[in-house]
Amino acid sequence: MGCGISVAIMENVKLEYIWLDGYQPEPNMRGKTTIITVEDALNVKLEDCSEWSFDGSSTQQAEGDTSDCILKPVSIYSDSARHNGYVVLCEVLDSEGNIHPSNTRSTWDDDEDMWIAFEQEFFLMKFGKPLGFPKKGEPAPQGPYYCSVGADIAQGREIIEEHLDICLDAGIGITGVNAEVAIGQWEFQCFAKGAKQACDDLWAARYFLCRTAEAHGLSIEFHPKPVKGDWNGSGMHANFSNSEIREAGDQEIIEAICEKFRPVHDEHIAVYGSHNNQRLTGKHETQSIDTFSYGVSDRGASIRIPLATVINGWKGYLEDRRPASNADPYKIGGRILETLRS
Numbered sequence: 146m147g148c149g150i151s152v153a154i155m156e157n158v159k160l161e162y163i164w165l166d167g168y169q170p171e172p173n174m175r176g177k178t179t180i181i182t183v184e185d186a187l188n189v190k191l192e193d194c195s196e197w198s199f200d201g202s203s204t205q206q207a208e209g210d211t212s213d214c215i216l217k218p219v220s221i222y223s224d225s226a227r228h229n230g231y232v233v234l235c236e237v238l239d240s241e242g243n244i245h246p247s248n249t250r251s252t253w254d255d256d257e258d259m260w261i262a263f264e265q266e267f268f269l270m271k272f273g274k275p276l277g278f279p280k281k282g283e284p285a286p287q288g289p290y291y292c293s294v295g296a297d298i299a300q301g302r303e304i305i306e307e308h309l310d311i312c313l314d315a316g317i318g319i320t321g322v323n324a325e326v327a328i329g330q331w332e333f334q335c336f337a338k339g340a341k342q343a344c345d346d347l348w349a350a351r352y353f354l355c356r357t358a359e360a361h362g363l364s365i366e367f368h369p370k371p372v373k374g375d376w377n378g379s380g381m382h383a384n385f386s387n388s389e390i391r392e393a394g395d396q397e398i399i400e401a402i403c404e405k406f407r408p409v410h411d412e413h414i415a416v417y418g419s420h421n422n423q424r425l426t427g428k429h430e431t432q433s434i435d436t437f438s439y440g441v442s443d444r445g446a447s448i449r450i451p452l453a454t455v456i457n458g459w460k461g462y463l464e465d466r467r468p469a470s471n472a473d474p475y476k477i478g479g480r481i482l483e484t485l486r487s
């Protein structure tokens with residue numbers, strides 16, 4: 146029957162281009178959809194995603210008379226919550242094709258030898274309050290909520306589960322999730338080898354989280370201290386290593402690396418998220434924002450040397466406990482790399 150000519154069946158694919166806007170001190174995520182047609186909807190690659198533009202005058206990234214900004218795709222994730230869907234993470238260029246000032250990803254050179262695991266804490270919010278807060282007053286004090294189970298104390302698990310599956314389907318290295326100390330507060334951990342990969346993955350995971358919550362009529366609060374009073378704030382501990390830390394094998398080498406961070410403490414704090422002073426108080430397992438310290442197994446230190454690193458013969462990773470939940474991971478990753486390179 147056949148005449149030797151095969152006709153490819155083209156399929157529609159939805160690409161959600163996401164980027165960071167120009168708001169200060171922290172950017173918001175923006176996204177919009179374009180449709181492309183391809184032969185294999187299950188195998189769309191970054192090369193298939195062309196540059197696109199958006200109205201920068203609506204995102205605090207341009208004036209009205211030169212409003213076009215350019216989206217340059219840098220990473221692609223499959224989006225299992227959307228039929229034939231992908232999320233395309235982009236850098237922003239100005240109308241001339243130059244790096245836009247809001248483009249924090251492009252301000253430093255990548256290091257594939259650096260591995261980072263972010264511990265992203267956040268609150269699920271409804272009507273401006275953490276999920277589980279009554280209309281008036283406050284729920285029972287902190288104590289039972291951390292790693293809890295049961296509808297009266299664990300709030301919003303269906304969103305956490307849905308987000309977890311979407312991230313794993315997308316190839317994002319989520320290594321765990323847990324309910325946190327305050328009611329409605331949760332955490333996911335996100336690991337990747339390669340500094341920019343780790344930061345890209347965290348932004349994509351945040352995007353998926355906000356969209357999943359939206360589908361349930363909720364929003365995500367990344368502020369490091371959204372509820373005043375005796376309620377835990379949210380942080381974003383950054384666990385990091387390079388070959389030197391992974392293979393040190395010597396207390397002196399590890400401590401010398403920690404010492405590099407002492408004279409640049411203020412420079413780190415400056416990019417570790419706004420309102421972080423409300424969280425880094427010296428209480429609730431934090432060091433004070435004005436003080437730099439490090440120590441083995443010390444959760445009250447700025448940098449913790451995990452006991453596992455010591456037991457493993459001073460080989461492993463370090464935990465920078467200072468970053469706030471709202472910090473831009475590109476700024477954190479870039480700053481840690483700069484200090485390690487110094």
Ligand code: MG
Binds near residue numbers: 264
């Ligand atoms: Mg935590």
